[in-house]
Amino acid sequence: MPELPDSSPPDIPDSLPLNSVGLVEPQVFEFEEPLELSCGRSLNAYRLVVETYGELNDKKSNAILICHALSGDHHAAGYHSANDTKVGWWDEYIGPGKPIDTTLFYVVSLNNLGGCHGSTGPCSINPDTDKPWGKDFPPLRIRDWVHSQARLADRLGIDQWAAVIGGSLGGMNAMRWSIEYPERVRHCAVIASATKLTAQNIAFNEIARRAIRSDAQFFDGDFLEQDAIPRDGLALARMIGHVTYLSDELMGERFGRELRSGSFQQGLEAPVEFQVESYLHHQGKRFAESFDANTYLLMTKILDYFDLAREYNNDPVEAFGHAQCKFLVVSFSSDWRFSPARSREIVDALIAANRDVVYTEVESTMGHDAFLLPNERYESVFRTYMLKVAQEC
Amino acid sequence: MPELPDSSPPDIPDSLPLNSVGLVEPQVFEFEEPLELSCGRSLNAYRLVVETYGELNDKKSNAILICHALSGDHHAAGYHSANDTKVGWWDEYIGPGKPIDTTLFYVVSLNNLGGCHGSTGPCSINPDTDKPWGKDFPPLRIRDWVHSQARLADRLGIDQWAAVIGGSLGGMNAMRWSIEYPERVRHCAVIASATKLTAQNIAFNEIARRAIRSDAQFFDGDFLEQDAIPRDGLALARMIGHVTYLSDELMGERFGRELRSGSFQQGLEAPVEFQVESYLHHQGKRFAESFDANTYLLMTKILDYFDLAREYNNDPVEAFGHAQCKFLVVSFSSDWRFSPARSREIVDALIAANRDVVYTEVESTMGHDAFLLPNERYESVFRTYMLKVAQEC
Numbered sequence: 001m002p003e004l005p006d007s008s009p010p011d012i013p014d015s016l017p018l019n020s021v022g023l024v025e026p027q028v029f030e031f032e033e034p035l036e037l038s039c040g041r042s043l044n045a046y047r048l049v050v051e052t053y054g055e056l057n058d059k060k061s062n063a064i065l066i067c068h069a070l071s072g073d074h075h076a077a078g079y080h081s082a083n084d085t086k087v088g089w090w091d092e093y094i095g096p097g098k099p100i101d102t103t104l105f106y107v108v109s110l111n112n113l114g115g116c117h118g119s120t121g122p123c124s125i126n127p128d129t130d131k132p133w134g135k136d137f138p139p140l141r142i143r144d145w146v147h148s149q150a151r152l153a154d155r156l157g158i159d160q161w162a163a164v165i166g167g168s169l170g171g172m173n174a175m176r177w178s179i180e181y182p183e184r185v186r187h188c189a190v191i192a193s194a195t196k197l198t199a200q201n202i203a204f205n206e207i208a209r210r211a212i213r214s215d216a217q218f219f220d221g222d223f224l225e226q227d228a229i230p231r232d233g234l235a236l237a238r239m240i241g242h243v244t245y246l247s248d249e250l251m252g253e254r255f256g257r258e259l260r261s262g263s264f265q266q267g268l269e270a271p272v273e274f275q276v277e278s279y280l281h282h283q284g285k286r287f288a289e290s291f292d293a294n295t296y297l298l299m300t301k302i303l304d305y306f307d308l309a310r311e312y313n314n315d316p317v318e319a320f321g322h323a324q325c326k327f328l329v330v331s332f333s334s335d336w337r338f339s340p341a342r343s344r345e346i347v348d349a350l351i352a353a354n355r356d357v358v359y360t361e362v363e364s365t366m367g368h369d370a371f372l373l374p375n376e377r378y379e380s381v382f383r384t385y386m387l388k389v390a391q392e393c
Numbered sequence: 394m395p396e397l398p399d400s401s402p403p404d405i406p407d408s409l410p411l412n413s414v415g416l417v418e419p420q421v422f423e424f425e426e427p428l429e430l431s432c433g434r435s436l437n438a439y440r441l442v443v444e445t446y447g448e449l450n451d452k453k454s455n456a457i458l459i460c461h462a463l464s465g466d467h468h469a470a471g472y473h474s475a476n477d478t479k480v481g482w483w484d485e486y487i488g489p490g491k492p493i494d495t496t497l498f499y500v501v502s503l504n505n506l507g508g509c510h511g512s513t514g515p516c517s518i519n520p521d522t523d524k525p526w527g528k529d530f531p532p533l534r535i536r537d538w539v540h541s542q543a544r545l546a547d548r549l550g551i552d553q554w555a556a557v558i559g560g561s562l563g564g565m566n567a568m569r570w571s572i573e574y575p576e577r578v579r580h581c582a583v584i585a586s587a588t589k590l591t592a593q594n595i596a597f598n599e600i601a602r603r604a605i606r607s608d609a610q611f612f613d614g615d616f617l618e619q620d621a622i623p624r625d626g627l628a629l630a631r632m633i634g635h636v637t638y639l640s641d642e643l644m645g646e647r648f649g650r651e652l653r654s655g656s657f658q659q660g661l662e663a664p665v666e667f668q669v670e671s672y673l674h675h676q677g678k679r680f681a682e683s684f685d686a687n688t689y690l691l692m693t694k695i696l697d698y699f700d701l702a703r704e705y706n707n708d709p710v711e712a713f714g715h716a717q718c719k720f721l722v723v724s725f726s727s728d729w730r731f732s733p734a735r736s737r738e739i740v741d742a743l744i745a746a747n748r749d750v751v752y753t754e755v756e757s758t759m760g761h762d763a764f765l766l767p768n769e770r771y772e773s774v775f776r777t778y779m780l781k782v783a784q785e786c
Contacts, residue, residue: 199644199669203636206670207629214625216609232607236600240633243596248729251592257700274697276592277599304667307650336641336729 019095020087021053021078021102026118031151035113038141044127048152049074049118050110053094054102056156062393063158064100065149066090066109067166067173070241070299071291073117076109077102092374099382104390105162112173113148114140114298122294123224135221135294142169142176142306149173150181163187163389167371168338169299172306175346178323179308187389189328189382192335192371194342195308195316195349201337204244205300208237212293221294230293235284237296242283247334247367251276316349326356328385330378332370333363358385412488413480414446414471414495419511424544428506431534437520441545442467442511443503446487447495449549455786456551457493458542459483459502460559460566463634463692464684466510469502470495485767492775497783498555505566506541507533507691515687516617528614528687535562535569535699542566543574556580556782560764561731562692565699568739571716572701580782582721582775585728585764587735588701588709588742594730597637598693601630605686614687623686628677630689635676640727640760644669709742719749721778723771725763726756751778 016022026049035043051074056063066076068089077094079087094100094107111119114137122137153161164185166174171193178188197205212218215233219226243251255276272278312319327350331343340361350357362378364370370378409415419442428436444467449456459469461482470487472480487493487500504512507530515530546554557578559567564586571581590598605611608626612619636644648669705712720743724736733754743750755771757763763771 196650198641199648199650199667200636200639200641202650202667203632203644203669203673206667206673207632207636210625210632210674211604211629214608214629232603236604236607236629239596239600239603243593243600246593248591248593248732251596255592257589257592257595272599274592274595274599276596280596280599281603339641 016079016082019097020091021095023082024051024053024075024078024080024088026051026074028118029152029155031148031155033151035144035148035151037138037144039139041138043113043120043138046113046120046148047118047124048110048113048120048148050108050152051075051077051088052109053077053107054105056106056158057393059393060157060159062105062162062390063153063156064105064107065153065161065164065174065177066094066100066107067145067149067164067170067177068109068112069166069168069170070303071238071287071296072170073115074109074111074119075117077107090372092372093379093382099379099386100165101383101386101390104393105386108152108156108158110149110152112145114295114302116292116295121292122298123292132224133294134224135297137294137298140298140302142173142302143180145173146176146180149177150184153184160184160186162393163189163386165189165191166193167191168193168368169303169306172303172308175308176306178325178327179319182322182324185323185325186392187328187385188323188325189330189385190343190346191328191330192332192338192343192368193346194338195319195346196306197304198342202304204240204337205304208240209297209300211236211240212296215293218293221297223293229288231285231288234288234291234293234296235281238287238291239280239284242280244337245368247336247365249334249365250367253365255279316345317352320349320353320355323353323355327358328382329357329359330371330381331359331361332366332368332378333361334365335368335370337368409472409475412490413484414488416475417444417446417468417471417473417481419444419467421511422545422548424541424548426544428537428541428544430531430537432532434531436506436513436531439506439513439541440511440517441503441506441513441541443501443545444468444470444481445502446470446500447498449499449551450786452786453550453552455498455555455783456546456549457498457500458546458554458557458567458570459487459493459500460538460542460557460563460570461502461505462559462561462563463696464631464680464689465563466508467502467504467512468510470500483765485765486772486775492772492779493558494776494779494783497786498779501545501549501551503542503545505538507688507695509685509688514685515691516685525617526687527617528690530687530691533691533695535566535695536573538566539569539573542570543577546577553577553579555786556582556779558582558584559586560584561586561761562696562699565696565701568701569699571718571720572712575715575717578716578718579785580721580778581716581718582723582778583736583739584721584723585725585731585736585761586739587731588712588739589699590697591735595697597633597730598697601633602690602693604629604633605689608686611686614690616686622681624678624681627681627684627686627689628674631680631684632673632677635673637730638761640729640758642727642758643760646758648672709738710745713742713746713748716746716748720751721775722750722752723764723774724752724754725759725761725771726754727758728761728763730761
């Protein structure tokens with residue numbers, strides 16, 4: 001299991017931005033009661049690593065659950081140390097005065113089951129073998145996350161979330177909450193997501209998985225026992241993902257056809273010549289150093305398997321008929337991996353199911369990554385919606 | 394070098410389609426005069442493998458040059474044997490009564506220099522070492538192809554092509570012809586192409602190259618000497634290409650989310666569950682069996698390097714100012730790798746340069762591959778244009 005940050009009491013330095021949640025410390029929650037999984041197996045015990053921001057009010061009515069995307073974790077906002085140069089992945093949208101305002105809400109963010117940042121997953125020790133689970137970790141579905149998150153809510157004394165919020169894979173997690181525990185969700189925010197992946201999305205995921213499985217350092221999933229890391233495979237997987245999360249337009253703006261050196265090297269042995277190539281290799285390398293390969297396979301399979309309406313006669317209207325909460329749905333114009341058309345399918349089904357829904361398609365050149373990035377219109381819609389959520393707390 | 398097909402005289406069986414060019418036989422052309430390359434090196438001698446369809450007229454004015462795309466070769470139309478199950482890659486558009494009508498034109502199709510289907514390339518023997526060139530094969534630019542093709546025209550007695558035609562990378566080849574040898578081209582047909590790749594395109598190419606280079610069987614480009622083939626890398630490269638050549642819509646229509654078995658296997662060890670995954674693996678495997686890895690690196694670099702206007706003050710209008718021929722430009726609505734916007738840039742530059750141009754954006758769900766596939770509107774525009782070309786022969 002990766003090391004958790006040092007738990008000595010933090011000193012908040014003056015230099016952190018005023019609208020930051022500041023220094024935060026992950027907490028560990030151990031669950032000893034067995035969790036039945038949708039694959040038929042069960043976990044006898046599991047651990048979830050969690051961060052919280054803001055205060056739970058007396059009525060315990062202002063709790064927000066943040067669901068992370070493919071490569072996300074519990075660290076959604078703030079800093080882990082005074083000289084931490086990297087903020088949480090959704091710091092742009094969580095903090096005092098931000099759309100998910102921590103002066104109004106008690107925000108709960110966890111590393112999901114199967115993750116590789118402290119929660120029980122393929123890197124954890126399997127108590128039956130005293131070795132890391134590795135490839136033997138049970139396959140999961142999003143509903144398994146929802147059940148594990150419901151137990152976390154119980155532990156925190158939260159009967160009903162003011163809102164469950166997620167982007168991409170996290171949006172699928174949020175939608176599943178609305179159907180599995182209708183009475184425990186007041187609002188559901190589904191950002192840059194879909195009721196199921198397209199064949200093209202599945203194809204990109206499978207290519208990424210094959211890149212990992214093809215790496216000689218993968219050792220059929222047993223790389224941990226071999227003290228190896230399939231770096232090349234992980235880097236390739238990330239590079240594929242990265243290109244598809246950005247828009248063509250954004251890549252053009254950011255890199256164009258700029259060369260690293262003044263002119264072409266023009267050899268088979270001068271592999272990296274364009275800036276965009278260099279950028280991608282850097283992204284791949286960073287990812288390969290911080291992410292577990294079995295977790296990547298597990299998470300992308302969870303994405304591929306998700307099909308909101310499969311158990312509801314393949315009818316999303318029937319599926320959403322079970323929800324009771326109100327919905328915010330957001331998409332981004334240049335997101336071609338979870339396109340606005342996919343969000344409109346969600347909205348159409350919600351309307352047909354007589355659910356209360358606010359939808360906005362935000363103009364952006366940032367592709368799928370837009371849901372993480374600054375954008376005035378997105379912020380404004382998100383903030384307005386969340387103020388309405390706060391008024392009902 | 395790959396074996397050329399058996400050269401015994403063919404018997405045309407009755408069963409070949411009437412609008413087929415029938416049985417065809419590749420010819421080998423050896424060029425002994427050194428070819429100066431744009432990288433500063435030169436090839437002392439080279440071989441081109443060529444197929445021709447139809448008859449050269451007495452005025453030698455009806456010759457058409459076909460330029461192939463990334464993974465293409467000289468076998469553009471017809472069959473190599475009576476029980477050949479696979480026709481040439483552009484058989485849909487070349488043949489008696491087809492848009493490139495072999496009763497009207499003398500069609501010349503070659504495997505480009507650097508290729509791996511018989512022409513001199515990384516798999517050929519380097520006379521200086523008596524070993525395959527491999528990664529030491531000189532890097533090429535499209536203008537090197539144009540010069541080698543001009544010598545082929547000389548050999549065939551063709552002073553001026555009635556038309557130079559190509560799709561994708563082949564379209565770049567055709568455009569370069571129009572500028573390098575203005576007086577030798579009457580018409581230029583540029584299909585699903587661009588004056589230069591976008592950053593996104595370069596990114597996909599680099600990911601494909603990295604997949605090949607990461608394969609342990611690549612041996613730093615010396616796999617031939619090791620009697621190895623980087624199959625996994627080649628397969629991955631092809632899978633990435635394939636997904637980007639198809640449209641999201643087409644993949645949805647063709648595969649949807651269909652499972653290979655009735656229900657989910659749900660394990661990390663059950664890697665291929667969706668039909669689309671199985672299809673991609675099949676494509677990857679087939680490609681890995683027939684294509685040379687160094688050639689793939691070389692060809693994708695040629696694509697990345699191509700920038701029509703670089704030597705013309707980065708101004709495509711100035712570049713096309715050197716052309717004298719008439720142009721047909723075709724794009725396909727769902728082609729996101731060489732989008733209609735890229736074709737419109739070509740058309741805008743041609744108009745600004747006072748060139749004669751016909752442009753059509755064809756409605757299609759087939760993505761980039763549309764240029765190879767049946768499509769009534771595309772056929773009709775292409776045929777009409779080619780009849781005009783024939784009238785001028």
